Amino acid sequence: MTLDDAKVLVDAPGGRHANPARHRPDLLAWAGAALVLVGALLPWAAFVLPGGAYPDRATLQFFDAPHLVSGFRLHLVLLGLAGLAGRARRPAGIGVVVIAVVHLAFLIGLGAPSAGGPVALVGGVLLVWRRPAVPALSLPLPGRVLAWPALLAAFAGLLWLVSATLTAGGQSRATNPHGGAEFLAFCGFAFALVGVLSAYGVLTWLAALTQRHRIFAFTVMLACALLLPVTGAGTGYWMTVASTIGVYAATAIGLNIVVGLAGLLDLGYVAFLGIGAFTAANLAHSVPFPVAALAGAAVAGFFGVVVGAPTLRVRGDYLAIVTLAFGEIFFRAAQNDIGGLTGGVNAIPGIPPITLFGQAFNQPVGALPGGFLYYGLAVLLVAAAMVVLVNLKHSRTGRAWEAIREDEDVARAMGVRTGRAKILAFLVGATMAGLAGAVFAHKLGTVGYESFDFSESVTLLAAVILGGMGTVPGAVVGASLLFVLPEKLREFSDYRLMLFGLALILIMRFRPRGLVSSS
């Protein structure tokens, strides 16, 4: 990502800055762009592959139907055109290289010679190599008349990008044998797209706009999220994955309060999700869902205070291990069916779906896919958690937390009641996780101890850190990445978790403060 390059001063006086100096035309770079365009139109696979025709056909499409360029060829054409412009050159080039390398590797694996691949690859390398030294643009902030449509368009674009990423490569490996390559190549294109936008300062500009029109932006975002089921990604499968993401994202937002705001590293956080889930599961047959959910939240919150109590004495990484210990104790206790509350190894089966106005949440509504209602519930849950987080972050309590995070002793010296604030962080975070746990229980229909082991705590923490600690959308971005990536990497069967590990390392290498970083 090139957001770093985009550190422009949006709020600088005047908002505008001098245009970058004119550059001499760079013939090599233009040649690179031209090669990309040519490569896009050349045949990529010389024959029809055993698993079916290669995406966008393997034949000489240029003669076939030059105006019908679609799929990754369309992406290449767009990136080639973008490569003509100075600023966009590097991100476009990287995108081209990724697309070319992915397809080439795939084709080489199948033993198919390719003409378009090498040409586009050379073009892409030229583009990356001949990047001009121009700063990102900084765009002026418009008034409301322009800002609202701009935000609408931006979030609609985001919705398209999310839906396109989810559906890239098709739904099933058996019916689309090229799905894995298509997905990775699309990731290259999406990366380039974001990079180009960032190079032109659009991302920073949008971030500033969102900040200024917070409530409007939030409403639009919520609407967009609720519209996902009507896009191409509106299948029961993606609804299932997305509602799981929602549950974990809400939990991760709670963890974000504890880790991101208050700076208290928690390695056993999934226990609160579990406590909420087990509470709701036990009450599922006796009380309506809202009551069970509140009970789950309350019980989890109570245990949050219990776990938070040692923070009065234990600090830093020592606190991390105390929370890890609590997490393990919860896991063992659940496995051994403590008090007959967790079902032990046989789990608690047969939790009924949530039912509202006679509509069971796991059934399809009209043309909308099954699981849509759970998805909607998850979105609302996340939205509520985000509202809580934003309000707390900018409140007196939030400032106290951030003071503790930066330096606890100084905070105490300045009159912050650190003990109370720290326990409050655990209370709020755990309550959120408990609420999410109640949804988790009903959504899955069964709750067992194995859903709450240490690696799940680590996943939650990874979501917070990957997304960006202490930021509002961070936990959601992180959780989405952590669940979507392994699902999409299913195409790579045995190598899937390996690639996932590699991705974690790379993301931290290049974005150590998380994907959404607060500067």
Added chain:
Amino acid sequence: MRTKGTAVLTGLLALGTILGAGACAGNKTETASGGSGCDTSKGRLVIGVIAPMSGKLSAIGLGIRNSAQLAVEQANQKCAVKGYQLTVDAQDDEANPDKGAAAAQRFADDPNVVGIVGSYNSGVARAIQPKIAGSKLVQISPGNTDPALTRGADFATAPKRQYDNYFRVVGTDDLQGPFNARYMVEKEGKKRLAIVTDGKAVGENMATQFAAEAKRLGAEIVIREKVNENDSDFASVLTKVKAEQPEAIYVGSEYHVAGPLSKQAKDLGLNVPISGNDGLFDPQFIALGGKDGDIATSVGAPIEKLDSGKAFVEAYKKKGFSDGYGGFGAFAYDSANVLITSIGKVTAKADWTGAPAQRTELIKEVQGYRTDQGANGTVGFDQYGDSVNKLFTVYQVDSGAWKDMTSGEFEAK
């Protein structure tokens, strides 16, 4: 600095993608070579496989996947489903209910998917069942042994079918555990029994059923302990067990726990036989420390004594899969063949559309399926979706190899 970083990034990314794409391509050629010389004009039908293919249970999961793959390739060669080419879509559930449910939902959404072979873990099946019940997608499990999945929580007293689209080809815990107990108490004459479990559902339930039957037959359960499934150090638990002077130890777990446990018991001077369920019945049990005299029960007749079983083993070996068929490969092979035969009958009547009505028809075909030529002998289902094959075999380690002692059906008394 930045350029260098980019170079590293690009390099690593390229490496990763080449690795991944190469792997992907490898799988492709495998599947593509299957259907030669048959009419496949009506397209592809997919058999979904859900199994743990990464992590600790991956040996079992990969055996399940490969065996289903084998069945499908054989079917394609024999043109078993006229007009269609069959493929396997194997999804890794990581033994996690949530992941398994997502994969099942994906199959349920896809009209080309005719049925699911899976899951291995009963916990995953509990999450899958409600997901696919609505779409009538048929599921045949090669590994779920929790009796509650078919007969409900009160399986012993008031059995009630849970889902009409759920079947399994393995015997359940409430048969195998008591069968083992009967052998240990009546044939081996062990009256003081210790139980060690690994805290996972199969082992726990099997051990509970074992204990009930053993007590009924007049034996005494002197101690019951639980170890952690990831532990390798059982010295502490075994010291505790040793103090109770048992005559045999029932291990409710799999070979990777039971093998080392057998050795560590002997090392501590507790030289008594280990007994366990089909999870122990693996050559690795002996390699990992299983000693002569140790006992395991397994579902079905000995595979080497059945022609159909031998044929499966030979065909599997011929394919040259990198992983063995494991303890549940033969069951996965049988499960896939149930689906293949049934879908052949359904598509003979009408082209496959994947509509719920047609899927329901497929369920009926599966319910009525019956053969004696499965890799594990008889394959068929009773009114609950359980396997009709209630035959178990006792194996004992003899001079460093498993030897079958006796086979029989279990009938509750």
Added chain:
Amino acid sequence: MATLAQQIVNGLVLGALIGLIALGYTMVYGIVQLINFAHGEVFMVGAFGAHFISLYVLPEGVPWYAALPVMFLAAVAVSVVVAMAMERLAYRPLRGAHTLAPLITALGVSILLQEVVRVFYPGATAPLPFPRAFPDGSLAVGPVTVLWTGVLALTVAPLLGAAVHLYVERSRLGRAMRATAQDADAARLMGIDTDRVTLATFVIGGVLAGVGAVLYGIHYTQIDTAIGFQNGIFAFTAAVLGGIGSIRGAMLGALCLGLVKSLAGQYAWGGAQYDYVWVFALLILVLMFRPQGFLGRPERVRA
């Protein structure tokens, strides 16, 4: 009484094996304040390295006293190479970054290493039997029996621990390590190459993990790709219990952890199924009343 003595021995053997991993944790933490969750995987790859040498390189029929040193060397070599690569490629670029970023990197490294071994090492999808490269049988003292491999672990682990302690206290590099641990910036100003010191710390951690891996393998006679993670958590717990950053503390913490697990399984409420719970409950209690662990220094106020 016999049972008690036996349980104490059981606990000490487990503790000694965990201790070797805990030393790696504690040293890395002491120098760079990084909880290296991937350290358990260094231990795991070492075990596979030894397995590889013994199974595929050494000719059959090599006597154990010839095979064992070779296996130790192989395990140490593999562990050290992986530890160094980890430091150079994954952690060093993050030096000075946000404190929690390396944690996620460690996690990525951990997943990556486990999966690489699982997918590419022949047969590693299931537990593998480890070569028996040490005399079978056990030492019997009255009613108590200790496997010879256990005796070996109980001898080697404390000796290595003491050696590392001496090295850090006496040698030039050791002094540089202590200086870096106290204040990296000041150490750099004093002309200490802190990058080199950090790398050396990872190397020492790798050596200990490699030795521990072989001891573990010959004692439990099986290895799998999950042993790193499981024992890594134990080792981390032991390191914290003893006072993270303290070498003697790590060994002490590990032995204590082994004893508690073993004795709690025997005598405490709930039996063996709750032994982990007692280990962690003890940990919480110790940290509540002595937040820096047994031998750790009270935490400095961070800048």
